[in-house]
Amino acid sequence: MFQQYFPYELRGHAHKYTQKLVTYFYPYIQITFHELTGEKLKRSDAYFAIQNYLADHTTATAKRLKADVVKGSKSLVLTMDDHEQVMEEFQGIKIWWSSNKKTEERRYYTLTFHKRYRDAITKSYIDKVLKDGKAIAVRNRERKLYTNNPSDSWYEYQSTKWSHVQFEHPANFETLAMAENEKEAVKNDLIKFSKGKEYYTKIGKPWKRGYLLYGPPGTGKSTMIAAMANLLDYDIYDLELTTVKDNSELRKLLIETTSKSIIIIEDIDCSIDLTGQRNDKKKDPVEKKKEEEEKKSKKGSKVTLSGLLNFIDGIWSACGGERIIIFTTNFVDKLDPALIRRGRMDRHIEMSYCCFEAFKLLARNYLDLDDHELFGRIEVLLGEKEITPADVAECLMPKSETEGVESCLRELVKVLEKLKKKKKQGKKKAEEEGEVNGEENGDGESGESSSGSGESSSEDYEVAGKGRKRNSKR
C-alpha cells in the first residue's frame, strides 16, 4: 500500500528510515536460528542443540507440545509446537523463544530479548544454550555399532564408508567375570581417560588411549569391549581390516570416525601381516608353510604394519580426540612389539581362564548363588584345570526349566574332572612321542577348545592366566 504512493527511487530510503524508527521505539532484539543453513542446506548444529535445550528446559511451560523423533536420539523428544512461544529467565533477564516455520522444511527458532542485555545474551546465554543442548543430545543419543563397508560400495559424496546399527549390548563390568582388582583398575583407567580432556591438552598429547586385550577364545574380550562402551557411553567402530584394501583406505575410514568412540580391531594377528622377522628364526618349515597359507587367506589386504602404526600415532591429533582403540588377539606373542609398545597400546589387559573368584561372580549371576557345598570342590578343580569363563557360563545355564542349581554345579564338576583326565592322558601321550604340542590336548571338547593352534599353546596361558608370570613383553 504504502509503497504504491512512493516514487520508486525513494522507496529504499523510506524503508531504511522506517526500520530505524521501528528499532528506536521497539527495544527488542531478535535472533533467528534456521534449521537448514548454507548453500547445501545442511542441518544446522545450532538448531539441533537449541531443539534439545528447549525440549529439556521449556516443556514444563509450553502449552502446545509436539513429539518428534529426532534423528539419532533414543527416545521421543518433546518440543514446543510450531508458532508456540515460551519464556525463560537467565540471570534475571527475560528471554522469549518461539518456534516458527516458513514451509514444512524451513523451520527456525527466534530468540527475543531486550536490547539492554545484548552482551549478556550474545556472550554468555547463547553459549550456554548451545553447550547444554549438545550435552543433552549426547545423553539422549542412541549409541551405534559401526562396521566398515568394502570400498567398492563407497560413494564420493555420501558417507557410505561405515554402516551402523543400534548398539544395545547388555554387558557391563558388574557381570564380567575376572579378578576384582584388575577389573577396578580397568574401570578407573577408563573413567580417568574420559574425564581427561584438560590433562591431555596440558601434556600436549592427543586425547586417545590404546588397549590390547589378549587371551584365549571365550575369556570375555569382546564382552569387555561392550562393557567399556556401556560404561563410557561411547559408539563402537568395528574395523574389519581384511576388507580394507590399502593404507589410504584405512586413513579415509578412520578420519570418518567420530569422537566418543571405541575403534576395535579384533584378532589383529589374523587381520594383517604382523609377523616380525624375529620370529622367523625359531620356526620350523611346517609352521612356516602354515603361515604362508594364513597370509594367502588374508585376501590380499595391503594394509601394512607401518600404515597402521602411522595412523595410531599421527592421524588422531588431526581429527579431534576422545577415542579409544582396542586390539584383541588370542596370541599375544605373534604381535610385533612395535605395535603394542606403550604409547600405542597404553594398557595391556590379559583375559585369562576362569579363576575361583570369577566363578563365584558367574554363579551369583547365573544361579543367584553365593555359596554351596560344591564350591570347595570346584575351587580345587579350577586351581588345577583351565576352563574359560564362556565354558563355565555354559555349564551354569540351566538346560531346562526344571534343572536346578545343584545339577548345574554338578555338570561343571563333571566337565572339569573330564578335562583333568584328558590333560593327564594328553601329557602321557606327548611324553611317549617325545614332544609337547599344544594342539594335541584339544579335540574340540568343552574347555579344551581354548587350546588353539599355532605357536602359542595353552601352556602359555596357563602360566600367565594364573598370575604367576606376566607376559615378558610388557
Ligand SMILES: Nc1ncnc2c1ncn2[C@@H]1O[C@H](COP(=O)(O)OP(=O)(O)OP(=O)(O)O)[C@@H](O)[C@H]1O
Ligand atoms: N569374563 C567373562 N565374564 C562373563 N561372561 C563371559 C566372560 N568370558 C566369556 N563370557 C561369556 O562367554 C561368551 C563369549 O565370550 P567373548 O565373546 O567375550 O569371548 P572372546 O574372548 O571375545 O572370545 P574370542 O577370542 O573367540 O573372540 C560371552 O557371551 C559371555 O557370555
Ligand SMILES: [Mg+2]
Ligand atoms: Mg571376541
